[in-house]
Amino acid sequence: MKRVLFFALCLISVPGRIAKSERKLKAFLNGGVLIFCKFGDKFREKQKYFCKGNISTCPNNRLANNSRVFQYENTHRDYLTILITNITSNDTGTYHCGVEDGSSDDPMSLNVKPGDCCDTPISIHGQEGGTVSIRCKYPAESRENTKHFCKQHEKFIESDLIESKPSDINAKYLMSQNENRNIFTVTIHELEMKDAGIYWCGVRTDGYSVALTNKVNLQITGSERQVIQVKGYPRGGIVILCKFGDQRQHNQKYFCKGNATTCSYNRLTRDSDSRFFQHGQVLWDFLTVGFTNLTSGDAGTYHCAENEELHTEVRLSIENDDYCDLPVEETREKGGNVSIACHYPEEYRDHTKHLCEARAEW
Missing domain, CATH: 2.60.40.10 (Immunoglobulins)
Structure with missing residues (x-):
């Protein structure tokens, strides 16, 4: 399957540069959000973090990994991926990507909006060797946004698993849209036991984040032997x-x-x-x-x-x-x-x- 490189989401500025205007991020109540922090090569050996607050208070209010917050550092140590789940109105506010030496990037303002897309996690059961289709909801305001289907692993998240652009018809993952109903459907072919796990449906809200709408728990049953x-x-x-x-x-x-x-x-x-x-x-x-x-x-x-x-x-x-x-x-x-x-x-x-x-x- 041709993999889609998710360059657009990795363009968050390098910490320590001259501040620009505040970036606007969006999430939906009860859903989640993916935020990408890009760092320069000179920060590879530095400890990195994600924090909430203004430029003076943020370093003292770092987000720690817990049941709602997950932080993934890539193998080259030049960016962080932050996943926040079960979004509430209390998550509204200003955030920064930071480095241990005190540098931080431009502020990001997260706005949590109401929506009927994100209330209940989806449980899907599939058979090894078979096919499953997963229906993902999204708010009407995101109809024109690029759609994403991501897989959450223990140490990383595949944000580029598939997105709403022309796909290889023989691909393992295929996406189709029903814009009239604000739904896109992801079909996974030739299921393997390793395909089981947690997935997220999402929409790109800007160049720096993906608003996650539905959490999907995919379970695979081994094929019955002849x-x-x-x-x-x-x-x-x-x-x-x-x-x-x-x-x-x-x-x-x-x-x-x-x-x-x-x-x-x-x-x-x-x-x-x-x-x-x-x-x-x-x-x-x-x-x-x-x-x-x-x-x-x-x-x-x-x-x-x-x-x-x-x-x-x-x-x-x-x-x-x-x-x-x-x-x-x-x-x-x-x-x-x-x-x-x-x-x-x-x-x-x-x-x-x-x-x-x-x-x-x-």
Whole structure:
């Protein structure tokens, strides 16, 4: 997905320069606000802070991280991102970005406005591999403002996850707008477990901040593993095709025996069992595995897996019927014909029959 660089929000002036007019920031009651403080390279080793008050009282009224206030410093230590949540009318006032040596930037005036956009957090449940759509409300006065969808992490916030501008149609995140209802919708495709977390809907109110309207708690449920029943017979064999998605071509794939807890520690290989074989397709979107000379001890639960993630569950049962004779050996001259008689249980009379070749590289 093409990422959008959020340059416009990082243009807050360097602390210590000549003061200019007060900047006007906006937030909505019960919502949140993102404020970006940009610092010069010479301040990288200095401790930075965000404070409330005029130029003389602000350094003594620094905002500390708590359940409502989060401060994130980027890895280059040249700017702070301040997130204030659950905005109340008491948050109205003047703020500064400051440096420990006493320097501070131009004042920022935050105006908290009423609105019907921000009352209730949104809870969304999605399925791994599926798609969710999230409806974000905003005040009518912000209809023409750029819309944003952000993700809050423990140590940083992705303010540039997606914004309301033309997007790649194949992107993981897509945004559409219904201006008549003051709603924009964000759709997230191909959900992964790591997509779970806290998100924020927002509107850019000026070049220095984003007013956050809706808090979104996205929860992802793991996809249910496919379960297949496989039947084998003593002295016979089985062949199983483990199918994986195209996006998983380069992941390590294997076949293992056991439940969800023990399976990854019991991977089957030719070295561990000479009766076992496996073959990965050239593009590695499926794995062919199998056993020969089955015994009753082979019954049990198996999994097709990749890395540490289990996929298809295979439940193998061994029937005690005597359908599988000893191996048949036939010798013919090159260019001649051969007939091979294959026995099968009565219950499979209407099933498709196969004759397979076991190659040396398996």
